[in-house]
Amino acid sequence: MADGATANGQSGILGWIERSGNKLPDPVFLFFWLIGILVVISIIASMMDLSAAHPTDIDPETGAARIITAASLFSAENIQRLWVEMPKTFTHFHPLGYVLVVMLGAGVAERAGLFGTAMRAGVRNAPKIILTPIVVLVGMLGNLAADAAYVVLIPLAGILFHAAGRHPVAGIAAAFAGVSGGFSANLVPGQLDALLFGITEAAVETVFGDFTANIAGNWFFIAAMTFVFLPVIWYVTDRIIEPRLGVWDATRAGRAIDEEQGDTALTDGERSGLRRAGLAILFVVALWLFFLFGPGTPLIDESANPEAQLNPFYQSLVGGFFLLFLLAAWAYGSGAGTISNHRDLVKMMSGSMEDMAYYLVLAFAAAHFVAMFTWSNLGLILAVNGADFLGSTGLPAWALLAAIIVVSALLNIFVGSASAKWALLSPVLVPMLMLLGISPEMATAAYRVGDGATNIITPLMVYFPLILIFCQRWDKDFGLGSLAATMLPYSIGLLIAGLAMTIGWVVLDLPLGPGASVFMEVPTTAPVAATP
Incomplete structure (x- = not known):
């Protein structure tokens, strides 16, 4: 039986994965189903008086811990809250604002052609001896470009490998591993950081109240991932995948091959656009340094405690990335001829919001799931009891985080959306780990x-x-x-390397990013209650 038969229900692990996953509803309806299940569980938990004593919320007069009880989502108060606060529940969902602001700039950069041209410029003239690592590195950096990395770089890598006398499928595999396997690896934070940390922020607030996420909280970690994953993908490509594929046979091609397709030289306009975009990026970086160190230090709160003085800077990074992408795209477009005037710019910004339509629907469902989980107090009770159980096992922090990595990897086989999975996992995992002294930034890094x-x-x-x-x-x-078998060695290599890196990071207690550590003091702030 041909490998392609797997797509039509072939037996075996791949066929089982595909059949099982296809039975799952769309992530939007998955959240709606989960809300229905959550309502039923909350009713049962309330009838059973399910509760937990919070270990850090102690009444100073009696010395007793506050008892948190499960609240039914079918109570009059919570039914009223659901319908009255529906607009607020949706619009106050933290990831929504973070992602939309960044995408206003990044969407223009994609439509203007900046991302695609930059990736072409990065790989087309790469020396043959380092072609693989260049393709992989551009793929990981191309995560900032979202869809453009998939539709531009991956097919281009096949053409470049073919032109270099190498198997083109090996080039596609290397690029795919860099773009998608190294999805979280990058030298700078970007859209994914805004998305995931927005969800992390919401998860913390379900238990501990007001919390402001630092989207640079994984900066050092993801930069290190880039250099850890690069040699892994390089080795797997050159030592395992390409020898397995053998010499490419032109008679097996699906259609006639145009050697130049997708590998055209940059035009004078594109080169001019890239130069202008580089100057625009330098301008934004200089502007933020001025805000950081210039008169008045607007991005430093000098009146705060030393560890909190840079909070305004961290919080400004969402707006900073918006401006960086927007000005770089505008500068590129003016040089390349893809943006003629401000009307083109506004049209591209509008188009980037059209692309976010599905995300808005998903965010609506996810926002209500997270909010109702908070109202039920089940997240808090599970976090407290889960923390007590894990604490009693005596497992070190690195073992707990390694387990989260493995669970996330397995769940990813069935639920592809990174934001959907984290919205499901974070309301329990993040507070539970915080009660064990592990920071939200570390929990987010392990999930990634x-x-x-x-x-x-x-x-x-x-x-x-x-x-x-x-x-x-x-x-x-x-x-x-064939594709799954080709990519499996990459997946195993990246998982092993990621586990080793995470364990080492925790053991050495290295900073995850500016102002972000692996460990934290167990929160003493009173948890959020379910009362409206």
Whole structure:
């Protein structure tokens, strides 16, 4: 039976994964189903008087811990809250504002052609001896470009490998591993950081009240991931995948190959645009340094405690990335001829919001799931009891975080959306780990390691069919099983490397980013109650 038969229900692990995953509803309706289940569980928990004694919220007069009890979501108060506060529940969902602001700039950069041209410039003239690491590095950095990395770099990598006398599918595999397997790895924070830390912020607030996320809280960690993952993907490509593929046979091509397609030289306008974009980026960086160190130090709160003085700077990074992407895109477009005037710019900004339509629907469902989880107090009770249980096991922090990585990697095979999975996991995991002295930034970092490793082997990943089509251009018999088998060594290598890096990071207690540590003091702030 051909490998491609897997897509139509072939038996075996890949067929089982595909059939099982296809039975799951769309992530939007998955949240609606979970809300229904949550309502039923909250009613039962309330009838059973499920409760927990919070270990850090002590009454100073009696010395007794406050008792947290489960609240029914079918109570009159919570029914009223659901319908009266629905607009507030949606618009106050932290990831929503973070992502939309960043995408206003990043969407313009994609539409103007900045991301695509920058990736082409980065790989097309790479020396053959370092072609693989250049493709992989550009792929990981291309995560900032979202969809553009998939539709521009991955097919281009196949063409470049073919032109270098190497197997083109190996180039596609290397690029796919860099873009998707190294999804969280990058040298700078970006859209994904705004999205995930927005969800983390919401998760912390379900238990501990007001909390402001630092979207640079994983900066050092993801930068290190870039240099850890790069040699792994390079080794797997050159030592495992390409020897396995053998010499490319032109007779197996799915259609006639145009050697120049997608690998055209940069035009004078594109070169001019890249130069202007570089100057725009330098301007934004200089502007933020001026805000940080200039008169009045607007991005430093000099009246705060030393550890909190840079909070305004961290909070400004969402706006900073918006301005950086926007001005760089405008500068590129003016040089390349893709943006003629301000009307083109506004049209591209509007188009970037059109692309976010599905995310808005998903955010509506996720926001209500997270909010109702808070109202029920179940997240708090599970976090307290879970922390007590994990504390009694005596497991070290690195073992707990390694377990989270493995769970995230397994769940990723069935639920492809990074934001959907984190919205499901974070309301329990983040507060539970905080009660054990592990920071929200560390919990987020561990999730990111697991989430990326299995992106490249699940047929449910949204771009998996597209990558299959790219491969079939060079090998008409290349099927779904072929692609999964090709990417499996990358997935195993990235998971092992990510686990080792995370364990080492925790053991050495290295900073995760500016102002972000692995460990924290157990919160003493009174948890959020369910009363309206």
